[in-house]
Amino acid sequence: MNDFKLWYSEPAVSWAQGLPLGNGRLGAVVMAAPHREVWSMSEVTYWSGQSDPVPSSGGGKAALEEMRQHFFSGDYEGGDRLAKRHLQPKKQNFGTNLGLCEVVIDFAEQMQNREQESGDGGQFRRELDLTNAVAGAVHQGKSSTLHREVFASHAGDLVASRIWGGLPGTVSFSLSLVNGTGQFRATAVEGDMLEFKSQATENIHSNGTCGVYAKGWVKVVISGGSIHSGDGQLTVSGADEAWIYFAVSTNYRRTDADWESESRSTIEQAAGNGYEMLREEHVADYRREYDKVNIHLGRSDKADLPTGQRIQSLARGGGDDPQLFALFLQYGRYLTIAGSRADSPLPMHLQGIWNDGEACRMGWSCDYHLDVNTQMNYYPTEITNLGDSHLPLMRYVEELAQAGKSTAGHLYGSKGWVAHVFSNVWGFTLPGWETSWGLNVTGGLWLATHLIQHYEYSLDREFLARQAYPVLKEAAIFFLDYMCIHPKYGWLVTGPANSPENSFYPGHAGERAQQLSMGPAMDQILVRELFEFCLMAAELLDQDEAFRQTLQAAAAKLPPLQIGRKGQLQEWLEDYEEAQPEHRHLSHLYALYPGNQITPGRTPELSRAARVTLENRMQQNELEDVEFTAALFGLGFARLHDGENAYKHISHLISGLCFDNLFTYSKSGIAGAESNIFVIDGNFGGTALIAEMLLQSHAGEIHLLPALPAAWSTGAVSGLRAKGNAEVDVAWDNGRLTAAEVRTFSPGTVTVRWGDVRTDFQAEAGGSYKLGSRLELLA
Structure with a gap:
């Protein structure tokens, strides 16, 4: 079988x-x-719309200064009105990807x-x-x-x-x-x-x-x-x-x-x-x-059942089907290969390269959402050894950066480039239709962090010099020019901006909810990562000494991550009350995943605050239960080394948010969905989650089995990628490591961890290092 x-x-x-079938450009659902x-046929470049001219000036720095003064003084409604006047330009022919024919x-x-x-x-x-x-x-x-x-x-x-x-x-x-x-x-x-x-x-x-x-x-x-x-x-x-x-x-x-x-x-x-x-x-x-990757998590009699019955059994709490999770991981890798190849003309959109027509006929659009969805499409790409499939996104970000220069200049009077919450194939970089959710000023930067990920996994010096650093340097130039000093705290902050796509009460619950503020946590997390990467890259490439000094001074003024009065990780600069504690977005937990500004070992207090945030959201009766949220819950717990909670959420994703064909969906009624609507990011988020439960490499070490649940007590995986240009095989039995192998493609010191056991060794390019059950190097 x-x-x-x-x-x-x-x-x-x-x-x-x-x-689904796909060749990186053509899609078919049979x-x-x-x-x-x-055969429902689709093609990734088959888009309606066209490139429209960027609107005239949004008021530039003078308008920004005026609205910022309102926010700094606590006049959120006044600042919001000005933002709508200056930062909510009309849209014309944005377009959408459409199904081709049957x-x-x-x-x-x-x-x-x-x-x-x-x-x-x-x-x-x-x-x-x-x-x-x-x-x-x-x-x-x-x-x-x-x-x-x-x-x-x-x-x-x-x-x-x-x-x-x-x-x-x-x-x-x-x-x-x-x-x-x-x-x-x-x-x-x-x-x-x-x-x-x-x-x-x-x-x-x-x-x-x-x-x-x-x-x-x-x-x-x-x-x-x-x-x-x-x-x-x-x-x-x-x-x-x-x-x-x-x-x-x-x-x-x-x-x-x-x-x-x-x-x-x-x-x-x-x-x-x-x-x-x-x-x-x-x-x-x-x-x-x-x-490149093989995985086995154990087997049971359920593996011989039709796939739809296996999903139903898991939903009923049947359990004992570990290979269904291995199937889901390989299905995610299959969809990545089918949807995004090195020579694909475009990256995957809201539905990958497939299209059922549902998103097209609603206000959603089958486009590039830049506040988690497009990013999540590529979450598993590097760790599951499909780095070439990441390349179409790299090229798209390059082009987005070029288009975003016009928006930066016209809207903000700033140098560099910027993009917001949505984009398309026509170079759209303006804010979204409503500032309440569309003024996500770090949306383009969020997408551009995938350049960082691709470099960290590959250590490709040419890619760093030719693509990653030039694009990210221009992003840093924008934020250096655009950000301002908060008069109360002396911190360098963004704004007005939102925390995707959430809202808050600036005073007490019952007041009018607001979306815009100064310095939301997500912006500061991304800007810090941007500045630190540019500093590293410029030093490695021996470039831009004066620019490095400017970056260092600016990075020192960025706000710290903060813990709120309820013990949660603060989502905004102030400890606001959430207007929608059941909200589907968890953007500020980027610091936990896919970022690494929060780790259990280095930042235990912030890790506890991240857990509180996750648990508070989970406990809401009206939780907006959608595919990407389930994946984010699991990924957060995996980074907190909580295998049982991570397993709970990947189980829910597969059994409660998947169609019979294992495509993930967003539930009807949430974010305007008129039916259970296929959104592919859950497939990729879930794939990344399973991989992260078995291997992590985000904190300067290769961590084996960091969030292994009891349900996968015995198994093996081979070919997963680790940051630092390495491949890893792991085998375990009864929840304990039995053997591992690390293949290195760049020289340097490698740190491997399992539980509390660590080992370090000097690796060579092309080396293969076998480790025993206590991480001892084997001859």
Whole structure:
């Protein structure tokens, strides 16, 4: 039995039951049933909207000074009114990623008729094999058997499928395309192909006329039987076997006309080489990434059940299914590989590279949320050994930094660059639609901290000099120019700004809730990390001596992390009362994860305050229970070395906030969600959580099994990455370490910890160091 398959004995009757495929650009959700198969197709650059001009000046430093005086004097409402006047520019054609189309495959009516006459609906199974990134389905009746498989090839840049029967001449179906947007046209050409053209337009997030154009083809190749075209569809009759190829290109960032013929050339090449070669290349390309990590957390009889039943069993408190958690980790890695490759044109958005249309039709937009969602998409990338999948985000941040220079200058009168709570593929860096939640002045910086993470894991000096330091230096220049001294405390603070997306009472509960203030904790945490990294990078690169001195002086004036009167980690500069203690966001706990300004060993008091914050939020009856919050709870407890609480939250995420296909969702009614809506960040947050329970390397040491729960008492994991450019294997039995291996790719001192036991050794580049149960180095 393959432990790393999602499988079901029931047909997929909705998108939330379909199985996702992806090649880093193209996405497909395959909804398989005995007599029908639908592929919901998406493409990461298929966006509505356009680049709109940045509005005229928001008032610059003079306006900032005026509104800041209101906040410093306690006039929050007056400051808020000014912020709305100066820092809430109108938006135009922001846009959204849209679904592309559906490929609908209806199998021959005679097969259904035979089964109806025999009174046998047959046996059905569908699955997604994570090991090879192939989805499959088989329907077996008394008189016939039909096999299907489909995959999205990164190597071939297309989606391909094979359909075959148990007997010759039993493959018959019709294939058609259903439009995803209003401007969509499909035409049968050359007897075996469908050509389609479309434009990504909609009327909620743009004016209904602007958006990316797409052009693609579907080609059907058969062995035996016949194929006919007409009425915009292809019909196959009596074939022994059939192969389907789907490819599409868009004109996003294209000024030439070559994009219109690219996908046809892609299909013709794939069909010419043959399906088997395409499949072999796909599997080899995919497994170069997937095979880097292996994990086993124990096994039980539940591992043989269909995936949906395993989720239900966990929800009922059935427990004893440790390999379901290993499956979830590898599923998250699979989604990372499927959604983001080194050459992907864009990073993953709110739904990865997939799109069910739900976020697009609401006020949400299927975009880049910069107040945890896009960041969480990439939380597991480095630790689970998929660093190349991080690269599209690195390039996106570079471009965001260029676009954000205009916003910094026009809105704040400042140098450097800034971006706020949302962004898109058109260089949007302005505040959000409402200052109450949109004036998150460190949203772009938060995203840019992934440059720091990528460097800390890789120690790639060229990346540091070429991308990370230049982008982050310009961010530091902005904050040095933009921040001001608090007249009461003498601290250097941001503001007006919010703590995403929370609110507070400036005086007593019952007063009007406010969102804007000076110096929220999240801003100060991020700015401190920014300044410290720039200082380190400039020194390492032997650059910018005067700039370093400026940074050092500014860093000394940043506010400290503070503990409130309830013992909690303060979310704002003042110890305000939360207006929404049940709120879904936990942004100020960035200092605990993914940052490391709070650790149990170095900052025990702040660690206790972070625990109080987590526990207070958990105890709220009206807690906004969403996918990313469940992941953040677990990640916080993992960093506090509390394996049982971390396990509680990863269990809840899988059993209570996942569809049947293990896609995570945000519950209906929260943040305006009109239904349980797919948001992929929970998949990646949960993946990062499982990895963090087994390995941490954020505090100058490689910490083995820091938050191991009793439910995973015996197991092994190999190939996880540690900061400092190392890979780690760990094995344990009855909750105790049995063996470990550290492979180092850069020289230096390595500190390894398990429990209270530590060991240090000097590592060489290319070294491999085996450790025993007490961390003794083995020959």
